[in-house]
Amino acid sequence: xxxxxxxxxxxxxxxxxxxxxxxxxxxxxxxxxxxxxxxxxxxxxxxxxxxxxxxxxxxxxxxxxxxxxxxxxxxxxxxxxxxxxxxxxxxxxxxxxxxxxxxxxxxxxxxxxxxxxxxxxxxxxxxxxxxxxxxxxxxxxxxxxxxxxxxxxxxxxxxxxxxxxxxxxxxxxxxxxxxxxxxx
Amino acid sequence: xxxxxxxxxxxxxxxxxxxxxxxxxxxxxxxxxxxxxxxxxxxxxxxxxxxxxxxxxxxxxxxxxxxxxxxxxxxxxxxxxxxxxxxxxxxxxxxxxxxxxxxxxxxxxxxxxxxxxxxxxxxxx
Numbered sequence: 001x002x003x004x005x006x007x008x009x010x011x012x013x014x015x016x017x018x019x020x021x022x023x024x025x026x027x028x029x030x031x032x033x034x035x036x037x038x039x040x041x042x043x044x045x046x047x048x049x050x051x052x053x054x055x056x057x058x059x060x061x062x063x064x065x066x067x068x069x070x071x072x073x074x075x076x077x078x079x080x081x082x083x084x085x086x087x088x089x090x091x092x093x094x095x096x097x098x099x100x101x102x103x104x105x106x107x108x109x110x111x112x113x114x115x116x117x118x119x120x121x122x123x124x125x126x127x128x129x130x131x132x133x134x135x136x137x138x139x140x141x142x143x144x145x146x147x148x149x150x151x152x153x154x155x156x157x158x159x160x161x162x163x164x165x166x167x168x169x170x171x172x173x174x175x176x177x178x179x180x181x182x183x184x
Numbered sequence: 185x186x187x188x189x190x191x192x193x194x195x196x197x198x199x200x201x202x203x204x205x206x207x208x209x210x211x212x213x214x215x216x217x218x219x220x221x222x223x224x225x226x227x228x229x230x231x232x233x234x235x236x237x238x239x240x241x242x243x244x245x246x247x248x249x250x251x252x253x254x255x256x257x258x259x260x261x262x263x264x265x266x267x268x269x270x271x272x273x274x275x276x277x278x279x280x281x282x283x284x285x286x287x288x289x290x291x292x293x294x295x296x297x298x299x300x301x302x303x304x305x306x307x308x309x
Binding site for chain 2: 028031032035036049050053054056057060061064067068130133134137138140142150151154158
């Protein structure tokens with residue numbers, strides 16, 4: 001970071017209304033700390049309990065979604081590889097909303113499947129999301145690491161918003177996947 | 185058989201299962217990254233319990249939050265108790281508690297009620 005202007009970075013983060021950001025290895029201990037920090041932050045801002053619960057619930061799903069991907073990538077590439085690093089940012093969005101944005105590497109083989117799944121989720125009405133959630137809940141088995149395959153549906157259902165996503169080209173084998181959720 | 189007692193932690197609920205009285209309580213929040221790791225001993229205990237359950241099993245679910253990984257485990261807990269409520273000499277009732285402003289938690293109780301063959305009572309606290 002020889003050429004880093006930290007003040008510029010600070011101002012950029014201020015301008016973007018970022019509360020907390022992290023880049024690196026996503027561990028269980030890190031997530032525990034983030035939940036505690038955000039809970040304290042929302043308490044200090046006297047956020048109403050209902051909204052706090054909603055935000056907290058979605059935050060947990062977003063970060064655990066990244067965590068589960070990271071566990072897979074570490075197994076594939078080793079803990080030191082670039083692919084084992086991810087980023088997330090928590091901040092404010094328009095109209096007094098919260099924004100949670102995550103970014104992580106994925107194998108290009110998963111792009112189409114993931115895109116199809118997200119586009120499908122974004123087309124569903126609240127009733128259809130509920131039906132899809134119940135269907136998945138009652139039929140799919142948990143993965144060995146505890147992934148239920150329900151995270152994306154749950155984020156859409158609980159937030160009541162479309163999930164925004166993008167895939168950035170990295171290499172022939174990997175892409176950088178970003179996922180954003182707005183909590184009103 | 186022995187009771188199952190697990191203390192509450194930052195990401196996992198307290199578990200208080202008493203085989204003598206048939207009172208099974210899960211309380212707190214359940215947001216572990218790997219819920220299977222946490223719930224495995226719970227499943228094992230229930231498998232043993234359901235072979236000779238108390239005449240009346242009362243399940244008390246008092247959760248503030250649970251993640252999707254835990255939602256699957258909760259379903260598995262209820263499913264493991266279904267045989268103890270299938271017309272034999274034992275019965276199982278589920279009491280699902282939710283805070284008055286927590287529609288999501290109320291709806292979650294409703295969801296399970298639709299998926300599981302156990303009588304549910306949704307209780308506003």
